[in-house]
Amino acid sequence: MSRTFDIGIDDLKAVRTHAGTESASAAGTPNGKSFFIETFGCQMNSHDAEKVAGVFLSRGYRPAQSIAEADVLLYNTCSIREKAAQKVFSRLGAWRGMADGKIIGVIGCLAQQEGEEIFERAPWVSLVCGSASYRKLPELIAELESGGRRVTGLDLDTDETFETEITRRDNPLRAYITIIEGCNYACSYCVVPHTRGPERSRSSDAVLAEAKRLAGAGYTEIQLLGQTVNSYSDPSPRNLAFANLLREVAAIDGIRRVRFTTSHPNDFSREIVEAIDATPVLCDHIHLPVQSGSTRILKAMRRTYTREQYLEKMSWIRAARRPISVTTDVIVGFPGETESDFEQTLALLEEVGYDGVFSFTYSPRPNTDAKSMPDAIPEEEKARRLAVLQDGQRAIQLARNAKLVGSQFEVMVDTHHAARSQWAGRTTQNLIVNFSSPHPSLLGEYVQARITRAAPYSLVGEDVG
Ligand code: SAM
Ligand code: SF4
Numbered sequence: 001m002s003r004t005f006d007i008g009i010d011d012l013k014a015v016r017t018h019a020g021t022e023s024a025s026a027a028g029t030p031n032g033k034s035f036f037i038e039t040f041g042c043q044m045n046s047h048d049a050e051k052v053a054g055v056f057l058s059r060g061y062r063p064a065q066s067i068a069e070a071d072v073l074l075y076n077t078c079s080i081r082e083k084a085a086q087k088v089f090s091r092l093g094a095w096r097g098m099a100d101g102k103i104i105g106v107i108g109c110l111a112q113q114e115g116e117e118i119f120e121r122a123p124w125v126s127l128v129c130g131s132a133s134y135r136k137l138p139e140l141i142a143e144l145e146s147g148g149r150r151v152t153g154l155d156l157d158t159d160e161t162f163e164t165e166i167t168r169r170d171n172p173l174r175a176y177i178t179i180i181e182g183c184n185y186a187c188s189y190c191v192v193p194h195t196r197g198p199e200r201s202r203s204s205d206a207v208l209a210e211a212k213r214l215a216g217a218g219y220t221e222i223q224l225l226g227q228t229v230n231s232y233s234d235p236s237p238r239n240l241a242f243a244n245l246l247r248e249v250a251a252i253d254g255i256r257r258v259r260f261t262t263s264h265p266n267d268f269s270r271e272i273v274e275a276i277d278a279t280p281v282l283c284d285h286i287h288l289p290v291q292s293g294s295t296r297i298l299k300a301m302r303r304t305y306t307r308e309q310y311l312e313k314m315s316w317i318r319a320a321r322r323p324i325s326v327t328t329d330v331i332v333g334f335p336g337e338t339e340s341d342f343e344q345t346l347a348l349l350e351e352v353g354y355d356g357v358f359s360f361t362y363s364p365r366p367n368t369d370a371k372s373m374p375d376a377i378p379e380e381e382k383a384r385r386l387a388v389l390q391d392g393q394r395a396i397q398l399a400r401n402a403k404l405v406g407s408q409f410e411v412m413v414d415t416h417h418a419a420r421s422q423w424a425g426r427t428t429q430n431l432i433v434n435f436s437s438p439h440p441s442l443l444g445e446y447v448q449a450r451i452t453r454a455a456p457y458s459l460v461g462e463d464v465g
Contacts, residue, residue: 027166031060036070040087041078043261044225045108047176048131049076052107054166055137063168067095072103072141074127077110079191081363085110092122099124103144107131109195113366115154129153132182132197134162156197163206173414173444175219179207179245180226180233185264187291188302188370189331189362192227199228203236204245208252215254220444221412222255228264230272243271250281256446257412257428261287262329266304268313277321284322285355285430288313289329293348294341297334300373307348314352325429327356332389333382334362335373342385346392353400355431356457357393361386394456401431401454408464409433411449413442423447423463437463 035056039049052074053063064070075091078084088110095104105127106118112130119125126149127140133153140151161181169175183192184199211222224246226232232242240248250258258281263272265288276282288310292298295306317324330345349357361382364371377385411433413425423442424434435449449461 027057027062028060030062033061033071034064034069035061035072035074036064036067037074037076038067038091039076039108040084041076041080041108043176043223044178044227045076045078046170047178047225048108048134048162050168050170050176051162051164051178052076052134052137053168054164055134055141057168058165059138059141068098070102072105073098074105074107077106077108079109079113079195079365081360082365083363085113089121092118092125096122096124103127105129107134109191112154112156112195113191116152119150126150127152130156130195130197131162132156132158135160156194158197159200161200161202163202169217173219173412174221174223175214175217176223176225177207177210177214178202178225180229180231183227184231185228185266185304186302188300188373189334189365189368191365191368194367196227199231199233201233201235204234204238204240204248205236207245208248211249211252211255215252218254220255220446221257221259222249224249224258224260226260227262228267229260230263230269231267241271242267243269243275246272246275246282247279250279255281257281257283259283259285259430263288265290265310265313270316273316273320273324276324280322283428283430284324285327285428286317286324287327287329288317290348290352291329291331292334292337292341293345294337297337297341300336301331301334301370307344311348311351323429325355325431326352327430328352328354328358330357330359330389331362332359332385333377335370335377336375337362337377337385342389346389349389349393349396353396354393355397355400355429357389359386359389359393398454398456401456401459404431404451404459405454406451408448408450409461410446411435411461413445413447416443424458425449432458433461434458435461435463439463 037049037053039046067073077088104125106125107129108131111128118128133155136153140153143151180201182197182199186193230242234240263286290310291301291303293307317326409427411425411427413423415424422434422436426432433449448464450464451459451461453460
């Protein structure tokens, strides 16, 4: 989205600019300087960038229209897989030529992982800050403003969350709220606990207040975020359970859809399904990463559940009153994964019938136990398994989507393909529907669409009002 919208706290004056969106001229006193954030990685990273942008806005910085124009240039990094991490230094290399007179910073997971080593490899960088230290950004920026040459925020040992006075909203239709930061699991392949620190939940009051402000600003869809969103543990005296937090966010006036991601299977409870059943505003979609269909590999991954336990939780979801779509993440080629383990993953995909799978080849990461596990799978074999899995899943999705032809869904319109004069949006189940409509402006609207054609990754429909 090219437009940005800044939503501040209570006393910030908002100006309505578009049905369903808000812009706030809420920034601090202008200081004549501008900032630009380039973000790579997951949804949480994108939303972190919205909050970091808010920190700059509240200090009087304005958003720069381009990298060249910016006084402060930040690279918000990812290190979940090696490829993402490699990109960072080549990108920083490209920024070297324009370092003069600019403050260049590296934030996010790779900043945490590489720490001060970044200054050695890219001496033109002057800020390195991991997400667990974002609350210290105002101090770090102040230090740079008063002539500091190199500042770092690399403390992982924290029980605090990142609260912002202003959060820039880059998406005018869907608003994101982080409810839990960090992760207390220790999956043997994963850098997140080492880059985002221990699990910290925000108080339910803070989450609900933010959701109300967003509804007041015209947002109708809210997505609650966390690496393990359903491990949420309210630190306030209310001690609101996750399923009840979902119900309370859904009850806010003006909110029509609430989503949450990512759920960890270990903390997935029947209460979540009951909350969805009882509350149509809670979307009929759960992202429940399984990672592998083999209990032996799940154990080596330290996922804390077996194949059978995962399938039992799936049975709760399948017993819901409304059909709930389920998507997942899978890693192929984990060290020691045999052909038989891999076949168990393929069989699990058939058995569950996912509506979407994010699949990855295993990538060895620093500071993780899996990195030194024996029986690494050759890259070509990992790639072969990934292709087999993706082909199989493509067929599963096509068959599932084909059954929807003739059905009618409510679609929240989020995209206009001008060249094809088509609109696109998502159903409550998070399925993408493309459709044509004579209406000139549908962005943010909820329309009824009848499905006329199915493809593996989307549906085609017609606007029926
Ligand atoms: N917290 C989520 C969970 O427990 O499933 C996942 C968060 S992670 C940012 C997103 C996905 O990246 C994971 O579900 C996993 O499939 C994948 N991933 C993480 N580490 C990986 C690695 N070392 N190699 C390949 N894929 C990885
Ligand atoms: Fe990584 Fe596992 Fe935590 Fe997910 S639950 S963020 S995969 S350590």
